Amino acid sequence: xxxxxxxSRFGTLVAVASLAASGFSTAAAETVATVNGVDxxxxxxxxxxxxxxxxxxxxxxxxxxxxVERELTxxxxxxxxxxxxxxxxxxxxKAQLELQYRGTIAQAVARDYVESNPATDAEILxxxxxxxxxxxxxxxxxxxxxxxxxxxAQDLITQLGExxxxxxxxxxxxxxxxxxxxGDLGWFAPDQMVKPFADAVVALDDGAYxxxxxxxxxxxHVILREESRENEPPTLESVRDAIKQRVEQEKFQDYxxxxxxxx
Numbered sequence: 602x603x604x605x606x607x608x609s610r611f612g613t614l615v616a617v618a619s620l621a622a623s624g625f626s627t628a629a630a631e632t633v634a635t636v637n638g639v640d641x642x643x644x645x646x647x648x649x650x651x652x653x654x655x656x657x658x659x660x661x662x663x664x665x666x667x668x669v670e671r672e673l674t675x676x677x678x679x680x681x682x683x684x685x686x687x688x689x690x691x692x693x694x695k696a697q698l699e700l701q702y703r704g705t706i707a708q709a710v711a712r713d714y715v716e717s718n719p720a721t722d723a724e725i726l727x728x729x730x731x732x733x734x735x736x737x738x739x740x741x742x743x744x745x746x747x748x749x750x751x752x753x754a755q756d757l758i759t760q761l762g763e764x765x766x767x768x769x770x771x772x773x774x775x776x777x778x779x780x781x782x783x784g785d786l787g788w789f790a791p792d793q794m795v796k797p798f799a800d801a802v803v804a805l806d807d808g809a810y811x812x813x814x815x816x817x818x819x820x821x822h823v824i825l826r827e828e829s830r831e832n833e834p835p836t837l838e839s840v841r842d843a844i845k846q847r848v849e850q851e852k853f854q855d856y857x858x859x860x861x862x863x864x
Contacts, residue, residue, distance in 0.1 A: 634670055636677035641670075649673055714856055720848035728844050729837050737790040741802050742828040744784035746770055747777035747820050754814030754821040761810055767825045776820065784825070790832060795819075802826050 630642035647658035650669045654661060661669075679685065688694055744767060748754050757770055768783030775784050791799035801815040805826040815822040837844075 634674060636674055637681035639677055639681055641673050641677060646670070646673065711853065715849050715853055718849070718852055718856075720845045720852070724848045725841060725844050726837065728848050729840065732844070733834055735792070736832065736834060737792060738832055739803075740788050740790055740830050740832045741826055742788050742830075743786050743802050744768065744771060744825045744827065745777065745779070745786060745798075746775045746784050746823040747780070748774060748823075749776065749820050751814050751816070751821050754823050757823045758810070758812070758814065761823070767810065770823075788830075798822060798824070 630644040632640045633643050633646045634641045646669060649672070650658050650661055650665065653669060653672070654665050746754070746757055746767070748757070753774070757765075757774060760770060761767060771780055771784030774780075777784070779785055791803055793799075794802070795817045797815055797817050801811055801822070801824055805811065805824065807826055807828055810825040811823055815824055
């Protein structure tokens with residue numbers, strides 16, 4: 602990394618020091634350097650390096666190790682100055698250090714819980730099947746025109762009844778982001794849309810537009826359902842990683858709730 606100024610460099614030192622990654626080697630520590638009589642050991646060095654370059658310490662290049670030694674030396678120089686002792690007794694700074702300590706320990710405990718309680722194949726399958734049950738059997742391709750008032754939407758429906766082109770009206774009148782594309786929303790499942798909109802789409806036939814304005818929290822819609830098709834669910838293997846993460850998150854949330862209940 603090239604630092605344009607000393608101020609930006611020290612900003613990086615502080616940021617990386619506070620975000621040093623966990624998971625580094627816990628082998629017996631050796632002294633890497635000594636600054637004002639204080640040793641920088643290899644455990645601290647590797648933790649800083651892995652947070653700084655987001656890679657295992659064993660994979661670091663000579664230039665990266667030199668950069669880390671230089672930056673850590675600067676940190677230790679500053680924190681061994683007489684003024685540092687005064688700051689270490691400041692109540693606000695002590696509170697910040699306490700929060701950093703607690704946050705780091707909390708992350709380690711949470712990570713250990715997840716690693717010790719991985720999602721089982723049965724749990725992953727059960728979650729997959731539950732999501733399939735909640736998903737729609739049908740996908741829809743639709744366009745819409747979004748306007749601010751019911752009267753505007755009703756006027757557009759009247760124009761459609763007189764033969765106006767839906768896409769042209771959408772480009773001219775729609776306030777939604779799909780307006781420039783003729784109101785095209787692409788393919789979607791009903792649960793991807795707000796309920797009043799989804800219900801209106803499901804109630805239409807392919808090729809039909811809504812006979813009355815549809816209101817949502819975004820405004821008033823005129824909807825054209827262009828096509829529909831059977832929804833092809835993803836295979837378990839294609840979503841296994843995402844489902845595994847979801848199951849493990851839910852297990853951790855249950856664990857946290859149990860801790861709260863005991864507190």
